[in-house]
Amino acid sequence: GAGVSQSPSNKVTEKGKDVELRCDPISGHTALYWYRQRLGQGLEFLIYFQGNSAPDKSGLPSDRFSAERTGESVSTLTIQRTQQEDSAVYLCASSLRNLKLSGANVLTFGAGSRLTVL
């Protein structure tokens, strides 16, 4: 596709339920990032995938959070046993190559998935 596509755009769930958020990166982009944006706050790094390398999971806030990516395509962020503090916009971004090689000018964000945990 022309841009990074995320679904669902909005998700309302009850505390304790599991949720899955999906990201379709730009075709051919090898690097994929998940960020979390809480209301009135900056973007918080969650996880980074680069090709077939082991993902950088250093930003995942707890073991309730996990993410997968199949090759260089779709990624799914899963939040188990959701809590109210998980309410946020979850942003996915992709870039053609490793940011250190290509510069951040090719990091393209999706519109995000807004998660509300009641």
Add this chain to the structure above:
Amino acid sequence: QQQVKQSPQSLIVQKGGISIINCAYENTAFDYFPWYQQFPGKGPALLIAIRPDVSEKKEGRFTISFNKSAKQFSLHIMDSQPGDSATYFCAALGGGGNKLTFGTGTQLKVEL
């Protein structure tokens, strides 16, 4: 630990005025400093970026000023327009990592 500090949190500017947003960083290994613009309901989009080997970069009405010794950089929006009303994020890349570290954002409102 907040590695990139951004201020102000919100800003109101009159049409035609200059909007100034400031950021400070701690990690001297950062070597790339982009600014992102985000409209409601949209993802952040790259606006302008600078590397520490230059002190200023200008693109149209947008200018980044960079002070390496003070570890500070700022975004100046000249002749601010209502269409510039958005949230602006500074960010930094480097230090051996492949991820951007973002500031907390500035909500800019340009009034007529």
